Amino acid sequence: MAKKNVAAAAKKKAVEAKVQKKVLLKTEDDYEPVNRWWDKEDGAASGKKGAKKWDTFEHHGLMFAPDYESHGIPIKYNGQEIKLPVDCEELATYWTSVKGTDYETKEIFIKNFWDAFLAKIKKTDLKDTITDFEKCDFSKIADWRASEREKRNNRSKEEKAAEKEVNDKETAWYSHGLVDGIREKLGAYRMEPPQLFRGRGEHPKQGMFKKRTLPESCTINIGLDAPVPRPFGVPGHAWKDVVHENHVQWIASFEDGVLGETKYVSFAATTGLKGQPDMLKYDRARRLLKKVEDIRSSYERLQKGKNIVDKQKATATYFIDKLALRVGGEKDTEEAADTVGCCSLRVEHVQLENTPEHPFTIHLDFLGKDSIRFKNSVTVTEQVYNNISDFTKGKKPTEQLFDKVSPPVVNEYFKEFMEDLTAKVFRTYNASYTLQKELAKFDIKKKDRISQDELVKFYNDANRQVAILCNHQKAVSKTHDASMQKMKEQKMSLKKQYEAHKAHLKWLENPDLSKKPKNSDDMKLPKDAETCRRKIVEIKLRIEKHSTSMKDKEDNKLVSLGTSKVNYMDPRITVAWCKKVDLAIERVFPRTVRTKFPWAMHAPSKYLFD
DNA sequence: CGCCCGACTTAGTATCAGAAGC
C-alpha cells in the first residue's frame, strides 16, 4: 500500500514537473516567435519607413477609460465643508493624485490646475464662494484615496486572482491584432484616462486638465475587408474616421486631450512591425562605422574653412560625434519646456577655459530632452575651441551658438556620406561602439577564474559607460539612502562575524595555547576547525558579493542602464560577448530585452564591429 | 525655402507582482 502511495506521489511529481516545464516553455516562446521575420527572404525590407506593412489587417479597436465615479467626499474651504458638483469633484480628485510628488508644490502646476478648477467652479453656484486656492483643503479626498489604495493592497490572494482573471478576459479582446493572418501583440491600446498633465521640467502646461478621449477624436486604421470595431463602452459615440492605410504601422490615432497633438496606438516592441525597423537602425550604425573616418576628416577640414555655415555645421557635428548630443530642433517655449540639443545650444550654455590645468576646455551646462541636465567639461581640439570662441563673440547669452545651422542643414551634410545617415545614428553608433570597446577590455584568459557575478558586474560597468555617454539619468530612489545605510550595517555585521570566526578558529586549532575568545553577540560558532575554516571562506565570499552589490547600487544611483539597453546598444554585441565568456544572457538581458530582440538572440559569436 | 505636420523613436517614472529577506 505504502509502495503504491510512493509511486503515485512520484507520478504526481513527474506530472507537476511537466506542467512546470510547459509554463516555462511558453515564456520562452515569447522570444522564439512563430513569425521569424528576420529569417525570411525579404528579411527586413518591409521594415523600411513607408513600406507596405500588411495586406489584411484586423483588430478590435481601443479600450476607453472608465467613466468617472463620484465619491461624494467634500473639500474644506476656509474650514467649511463643501460638497462639490461632480465635474469639480473630479478635478479636485485628480489634484490629490499628485500629492507627494514635486508637482504638488510647483507654481505653474498649481496655477494651471487652479485655472482649470476655477473655470468649472465658475459655472456653478459656488462661483462666489470658492475663489482662493490657499483656502482649499483637499485632504479629505486625499485621505479617501489613500484608504482606497490601502483596501486595494489588502485584497486577498483570491480576490486579486479573480480580478486579474476578469481583467485579462476583458483586455484579451483588445490586446492583439491580426496582421496578414498572424496574431501580433499591440502596444498601449488603453486610452489615456483624464488627468492633470504631468509635463516634465518647467513645462508651461503642466497641471492643465487633460480631457477624456472620446471616439470622436480617434481615427481607426484597419484592413479594407475587416469588420470595423465599435467603440465599446462609450454608447452613442462614433469614430472620427476609419482609414485603410497599409503603409503605416499604427492601428489608431487620436488627439491628445491637452496638447492637441496626434498620438498613435501601435504594436508592441516584441513584434516584427517594430523589430524590423529596429534591426535596420543597428545596421545603419554599423555602416556608419565604415564611413566615420571620412566624416571626421571632412568636418575637421570644414572647421578650418571660411564659409561660416560650413564652419558651424562642422563644429556642431564634432559635438554630435564626440559628445553624443542630440541634434536639437527648434522648440516653442510657449508650448513646451525650454530644453536644447546641439543646434539649439545658446551662448549661455557654454563656457570656455584655456588654462594650463584645463587647456582648450569647453564647459557645457544645459537642459536636454526631458529636462535632464547635461553638465560636462571636455577638452577639445584647438580648432574647435577657437571656433566656439568665434561663434560666441558679440552674441548675447540668449542667442544661439550655432545660429547658421539647424537639424536639416546638419542632416543634409550627413547625406553626402551615407544616404540614410542622420544625427541620431551617431548616438546609436557611439553607444554600440563604446559597449564593444569596453567589453573588449575583458581579459579572456581570466574567464575560468571569474565568477558569474563578476562577469555581470563587468558587463554592467560597460553598460554604464554607454549610459553616461548618452546622459541617461534617473531620479535617486526615495529609499536609496535608507537601503544604503542598511547595507552598510549588514556589511559591518558580516565583518564582525568574519573576525569572530577567525578568532574562534585560532582557538579551535590551539585550545591550550590561546584563550577562548568571548562571544559577545551570541554568534553560533562551529564546533570543529574544518567547519570553521569552510565558514570563514563562505563569509569572505559573502562580504565580497555584498560589497560588489553595494558599489553597483551606488554607481547606478543616478544612471539609468535600461534606456541604452533597449534603444542604443546593438544586442548582438551583448549576445556575442556572453557566448564568449560563458555568461547566461539572462543575467544581463532581462526578459523584456530578450523578447524585443528575438533576431539577435542567436547572433554568431563575433563582434558587431570587426 | 522655411515651416508645419505626420509618423515614428526615445525617455523617465509610477505601479504592481513576485522574490527575497526578516
Next chain:
DNA sequence: GCTTCTGATACTAAGTCGGGCG
C-alpha cells in the same frame, strides 16, 4: 507570515526626421 526589495511592465511625455505645402 509579514515586510521590503526588485524587476517587469504600463504609461505617456518628448524627442527626431522626412515630406508636403504655401
